[in-house]
Amino acid sequence: MTVRRPPVDPALPGRRLGRVGLILVQLFVVLLFAVLGVRLWYLQVPMADHYRDLAVSNHHQRLVVPATRGQILDSAGRPLVSNRTDLVVSADYHALQGMDDGGEEVLGRLAEVLDVPVEDLRQRMRLCGPTVQRPCWPGSPYQPVTLADDVEPSVALQIMESADDYPGITAQAQAVREYPQGTHAGQILGYLQPVTQEELDAREELRTRFTGVDQVGRDGLERVYDTELRGTPGLRTLGVNNHGEVMDVISDEPPVAGMHLVTHLDLGVQKVAEKALADGIAAQPNADSGAAVVLDVTNGGVVAMASLPTYDPSVWRGGIDQETFDEMLSEEAGEPLVSRAYQGHYPPGSTFKVSSLSAAAENGYSLRSTYACPGSVTLAGQSYQNYAGGGHGSLSLHQAIVVSCNTIFYNFGYQMWQQDGGLHPEGEPDEAMANMARGYGFGSPTGIDLPFESGGRIPDREWKRTFWEQTREVNCRRAEEGYPEVAETNPGHASYLKRLAHEHCVQGFEWRAGEAVNFAIGQGDVLVSPLQLARAYAAIANGGTLYEPRVGRALVAADGSTVQEIEPSVAGELPVSDETLRYLQKALTAVPKEGTARGAFGDFPQDRVSVAGKTGSADQQNKETSAWFASYAPADDPQFAIAVFVHQGGTGGAAAAPIAREIYEAIYGFSGGSKPALPGGEPRDELPVVRSDGSIDVLER
Amino acid sequence: MSTHMGVPSRGAGLLRTATGAAGRARRLDWTLITATAALCAVGSLLVWSATLPGDGGSPWASTDHLRRHLLHTAVAWAFCLAVASVDHRTVRAYAPLVYLATVVALLLVLTPLGAVINGSRGWIVVGGFQFQPSELAKVGLVLMLASMLGEPRDGETKPMTRDVLFCLALLAAPLALVMLQPDLGTGLVLGAIFLGMLTLSGAPVVWVAGMLASGVAAGFCVWWFDLLEPYQLDRITTLIDPSADPQGAGYNSAQALIAVGSGGFDGTGLFQGEQTHGRFVPEQHTDFIFTVAGEELGFVGAGTILVLFTLIVWRILRIAQGCDQPYPRLLCVGVAAWFAFQAFINIGMGLGIMPVTGLPLPFVSYGGTAIVANLLALGLVLGVNSRDRGFE
DSSP, X not given: OOOOOOOOOTTOOHHHHHHHHHHHHHHHHXXXXXXXXXXXXXXXXXXXXXXHHHHHHHHEEEEEEOOOOOOEEOTTSOEEEEEEEEEEEEEOHHHHHTSTTTTHHHHHHHHHHHTSOHHHHHHHHSBOOTTOOSSOBOSOTTSOEEEESSOOHHHHHHHHHXXXXXXXXXXXXXXXXXXXXTTTTHHHHOOEEEOOHHHHHHTGGGGGGXXXXXXXXXXXXXXXXXXHHHOBOEEEEEEEOTTOOEEEEEEEEXXXXXXXXXXXXXXXXXXXXXXXXXXXXXXXSSOOEEEEEXXXXXXXXXXXXXXXXXXXXXXXXXXXXXXXXXXXXXXXTTOTTXXXXXXXXXXXXXXXXXXXXXXXXXXXXOSSSEEEEOSEEEETXXXXXXXXXXXXXXXXXXXXXXXXXXXXXXXXXXXXXXXXTTTSOOSSOOOHHHHHHHHTTTTSOOOOSSSSOOOOBOOOHHHHHHHHHHHHHHHHHHHHHOOHHHHTTOHHHXXXXXXHHHHHHHHTTOOOHHHHXXXXXXXXXXXXXXXXXHHHHHHHHHTSEEEEXXXXXXXXOTTSSOEEEOOOEEEEEOSOOHHHHHHHHHHHHHHHHHSTTTTTTTTSOTTTSOOEEEEEEEOOTTSOOEEEEEEEEOSSSOOEEEEEEEETOOOIIIIIHHXXXXXXXXXXXXXXXXXXXXXXXXXXXXXXXXXXTSOEEOOOO | OGGGOXXXXXXXXXXXXXXXXXXXXXXXXXHHHHHHHHHHHHHHHHHHHHTSOSSSOOGGGOOHHHXXXXXXXXXXXXXXXXXXXXXXXXXXXXXXXXXXXXXXXXXXXXXXXXXXXXXXXXXXXXXXXEEOHHHHHHHHHHHHHHHHHTSOOTTOSSOOHHHHHHHHHHXXXXXXXXXXXTOHHHHHHHHHHHHHHHHTTTOOHHHHHHXXXXXXXXXXXXXXXXXXXXXXXXXXXXXXXXXXSTXXXXXXXXXXXXXXXXXXXXXXXXXXXXXXXXXXXXXXXTTTHHHHIIIIIHHHHHHHHHHHXXXXXXXXXXXXXXXXXXXXXXXXXXXXXXXXXXXXXXXXXXXXXXXXXXXXXXXXXXXXXXXHHHHHHHHHHHHHHHHHTTTO
């Protein structure tokens, strides 16, 4: 091989010129790569932390692992709310999206086996957003998307066994709320609803612990004890790739199951209370609703609390439709969401006389004197009758309670009103009646561990003035302009209304004799709830201690490891002397034996369990008389207080007392040889035991 | 110098024959070879890491891509050394043939033999074998242009207007075919090779300046008259603001920055990159392989790659300086322009300062045709070196 090198012509400028050019090009290349080097330095040294943060948010996916919600148990450990396991078919959102056909084929096959239109599944697979109509998936795409719940085991099995035919689809058990007792205690238990965006926003620090499918207690115990029942969801941090596929588990914080709530409620007593109330309402032609409350007088525990009409809390499960929801709030349906027991307030009638008697006794009226009980009294130019219109001659206060004499209390109300200066009080009025009522816990919320309680109303001069100030403008305008719209059809009524408006406008602030007189027998503007009344009688029974009623008794860890008792909370003491209290107790004890409730308790074994109580028959404008019975037993060693209210039920002795009697019979086992609902006729003092494996030992009856 | 000229004596000839292989080997540029081999080695590791399944398991779990890449690299080095051992004048004789072959291959791409991969009709699939003619077209163009510009017509000492026009035609054929695929990246590299070689060919200054200006103008006009595919336009737009459309065209850029930036000074360590194994950067074993280096090897490793490229291009230009003939010098210049431009665009793309164009990183990215083409070009340069510096 021969190399022939052509001679170099020194005239050729190429080499020299080329050299200079080449050196320039070399420098240019170095410059180019230096630019890259500077940029690389900028990204990797000063900016490294910034990009590391971005990298973490890129590939770390935090997944909330829900905690099992605690059960709600009665005092014996029987479940009132538990969790049911449903077979749920769900899909891995990313797995289906990643398929060539977007999961179409799998969904088609699934629709066949589930026997639903494939379009339905397609809609459920969409992520909810501002422009997406329901049904859609409200949760995170990293959680399994629920396509069908409560599927047949055979269908679930088919899907599980032929997993290859259903890639990305799982059939698994999932917990949903169950109400093993049906409608019993529904209003107390409350319900769950999906967490709203507002709630998520409000719980900024907890946001990572919520996902779109989280449920939050909306009412009742589920709401009040929501945090404890919910437990702590686990947090699993997953490493994901660009398709959202899980690569590895970076950290795993397991969930802590919610605590079980043991209540003071006794399922047996609750059932009897509801049934007796329903029967009692059905027995009265005009009765439409009612409530019955059973309290443990020693600690304020709510042993039973019934309110009718009620509803089945399971309607909330799986999302309620608008129609059912509207119906449940409607007046025609009797507003079953409202618990009459603690959210309803009504004039208490004669049951209120315990407060009026206390006010009189603490303000100079002797318990040893007798007082005239005529058939009617005329006070400040107006006549006031006894209930049946009959007179009883001269009575002790004991007798006044037993026969429920109104006229004696009318006089008390009128005289105390006069002592305060009547229409024109000088200085600060004593308001002895109203203050005693407040001392009994009326007029303000009891503080029960249930939501949305209001306080009722105890009217007095101050309330009247406030009310007048709020309504004066309207009344004064009406006093000027009259009621032309009423005058068209009924000129007489219109002129009456106009006079009334004028009176309210000019004198509406006055606390008048008639109002004070009616107040004394629990009529007029006085409004109390059955729960407030039961608590007041419980206080009389236990020697004067006013408790905050408690439904919850203890919170027990799901594995039984910790027991957190909910201690009774004292709201106050009755502002009544021991002498007055004993006097009242004796009088109340006589009522079911020889007084207004003797009919209802005629053959009740009072020698075994003596019942103390007071009837009430309250009138409300344009309505039938409502029946009350407030009581406690045993009279010599009080354990339970029961208040019963039947709206438009008639007299307390006829309509309300029999219901209370039925409840007592069930508690003590007096009805036809049945076992007592509560062993020994006493509230249980031990708690049901939750074992470490999560099982619950129900206490023997 | 003149003592080396003329017909060598018989004895010297014999000696040369006897020690030919060893002598040639000694005259090879070992710095250049070492730098390139180092780049290939780093590239193999990066390809390996970039193609792991990402479940945090052993690197040995998946070596399919690695083994294929090593095979490609080995074959490519064989080609390289073979070309280096052939007299570059002999190669020059085949320049028109090589050029024509690559143009024909580019034409075949447009026939049913061609296959579309990643939205671009750039592949020929024959049997189980597939290759990318556009990579080889770069070699063909370098050879052909060197041959034309390095051989002035009789009586001329440097290329004249006629030569320039002819070279322009030589560029136009492969450029047009590549743009039909469409493969903007390769088109830009072909343009850069042409401009680089023309600039240093001694062609009339008017032409050089005109070509440089029209190159810039053409690029601008292509953009201005919306002749680019929409996705290409997007890529340029998002270069200005990568966060403008993070799920769309800006996604690649944004993810590349995260991968590189999160690597920090010393990197996460080979096989340890979470962005890499989460496959957040698309095409991370080919066009975006530099992001793997950025994340796993950090500034130390990625900077080393920059240094190696600088060294390689520097050495090639050094060899060009040593040539006393225009043809071998232009050959080196063409190859240098190719490597420098392609590496700069590719790395600049990974660092978010260049638009996203589909270009592999020479010697590093996965891709058989590309690595063969790169090492063939290196072989041409080495061949020049082993002969033309013999007189020094």
